[in-house]
Amino acid sequence: MGVSLRDVAARAGVSVKTVSNVVNGSAPVSPHTREKVRRALAELGYRPNLSARSLRRGRTGVVALVLPGLDDPYFAELARLVTEAAAEHGWTVLIDQTGGRADRERQVLRGAGAQLADGLLLCPVTVGRRELADRTDATPLVLLGERVPGGTVPQVAVDDRRAAYEATGHLLSLGRTRVGVIGARGPRGPGAARRRLAGHRQALRDAGLPQDARLVPPTGTYRRAEGAAVLRRLLELDEPPQAVVCFDDLLALGALRAALSAGLRVPRDLALAGFGDIEDGRYSTPTLTTVSPDKAALARSAVALLAARIDGAPGGSGDSGAPAVVAGHRLLVRESTVGVAAAAGPDPVVPPQSSGAQSPGAQSSGSSTGAISS
Amino acid sequence: MGVSLRDVAARAGVSVKTVSNVVNGSAPVSPHTREKVRRALAELGYRPNLSARSLRRGRTGVVALVLPGLDDPYFAELARLVTEAAAEHGWTVLIDQTGGRADRERQVLRGAGAQLADGLLLCPVTVGRRELADRTDATPLVLLGERVPGGTVPQVAVDDRRAAYEATGHLLSLGRTRVGVIGARGPRGPGAARRRLAGHRQALRDAGLPQDARLVPPTGTYRRAEGAAVLRRLLELDEPPQAVVCFDDLLALGALRAALSAGLRVPRDLALAGFGDIEDGRYSTPTLTTVSPDKAALARSAVALLAARIDGAPGGSGDSGAPAVVAGHRLLVRESTVGVAAAAGPDPVVPPQSSGAQSPGAQSSGSSTGAISS
């Protein structure tokens, strides 16, 4: 094996404990001794054995981030932000890709496999209230991007209902009365799609418009191909929609491609809005109007909640159940709904932040730091 | 803590060793005893403590994949494929994002931080021959996507030079004589960009065309914004290029957006080709002509090489140095170079595989399983 504390201790002529103290700063060491130890450490190229340390401390310093897949840029970005936030707590993040499969998600909840993580951050696609209640594994868990009522599990998410309400409201404000939906009943949390749909319907009701089930076709996975396929189906209706709100940017980008291929002009013939604010949508032609969740806040809050749980602290608001953080979001109005003139500043390729601020139609809601409620 | 082998042994009325044998199948156990142990295991909900196991075995079962960032869809996809390939070896993959920073990459080579991984898969952006030679850490290492001559480190990559030769050759075959390059001197391995540039130049030479340094502006990071910025610079030339080959799909997609924003028609006024075959390029408008590396082969080969290294096997071809695998690639000809008619089949949104096969101009080279040479 490698160099152990004993080897270093022997070399420096001190005890193992002293070397450990130097390495961890766990107890004061005299300058002279410390220098000796430092030298021995360097000469032998000592590196702590994580397994031994973890075994002793009862903690691995690793947290697992469980998500559908990194192929979705939304989750890739989230993964980066979570990793950064976790690093500030001294944690390493292990990414576990479920592919959106229910059995894999349940496996994770059961704590299947071995015990490598001190805590779990789960972006659920299939599991809901029941599975969470049945959970026996004691590993601290935080839900990311999903809300499960009952206050049993700490969770962080945006206000999906309100966000969808704003997105549909924006499309209605453009004078489009037939607004389709792509992504209903899809993944990204059993509840998220449902809440977005509720927000969409509320917007129609508030505008005094009728609901048309044909405009809300069921959608499977949140991938570009699916968005394209569902849009083509919508275009075959007797009265096709004048606008479509997609519950995910990938769906929207797939739909955009299908619309353009069908010879439609976007937004003139069809306005399109998405969810997620992935970078692709800032460079597509036309650029994509989208709901931009405060991903940094999502990541930070999720890690903070998990930290509280792991450290055994109450976790936020007393002991009245698990805390639920609502991260902020903004509607970024871009070319796919208002055309090129309104969305672009001097530079046609607009950075993410300035786009929403410059656009007259931009609405924002929620706070970027996240509001806590339990 | 949790349930240990001792607890299970006590419950089942057997020794610790016997339980261990049942869990690992490391020695034959009588059917009767096994059943008893099985029951105790289930009743107590035993889960092996990875730290203890690792400490004892001297292996963690974790390999680290070090890459610039998951924000790049190319690396996100590679990460997924590597994770899948590693799972077949019973390994868990830890993803380490360097942000393309040199210090972070060097840190990884030094084995800084603690020793959590049995092996390292590195997609280098900055480190080259020297840093690899100076390396003292004994953790097995495999380079992914980069070639470093000298045969000291096992490596897997595509034939970048040839791929670039084909890409430029394709543009030349369309009658474009002024071909720009975006991505020269950029990251993604100090050598990869250089080799691609060499291939590009070779294609020009073989066509009897002059080199023009102004058509090869220096490029920093491989991001969309950079591609857009560099393309705008190219358009300001007295004689702007009629075609541009980008050494990364993100650069190409940024360039595409900038070209369209500038009022150019693509490919009529400007033909564009990329590298990497990320999904975005299959749904952009126009779809993106690109070099498609056999990513699955890259991932599989890299993991296999690492496995060989970790298991102490020679690693491939005798003991004449470290093996170097060349993964295959194909040039996928799409709308951004040949227009809409030639690239599309009956369905305007073409799946990744059929696109290249259907297109008359598609060329392929290399094998998908990868050729080994040392």
Added chain:
DNA sequence: ATGAAAGCGCTAACAA
């Protein structure tokens, strides 16, 4: 086929 005991490298408790 099963059991007893040693020890992987580290840290926490106690002693000096």
Added chain:
DNA sequence: TTGTTAGCGCTTTCAT
């Protein structure tokens, strides 16, 4: 301030 010792949970000799 520094040293000694025990033990985290597991696998692995060596016995039986």
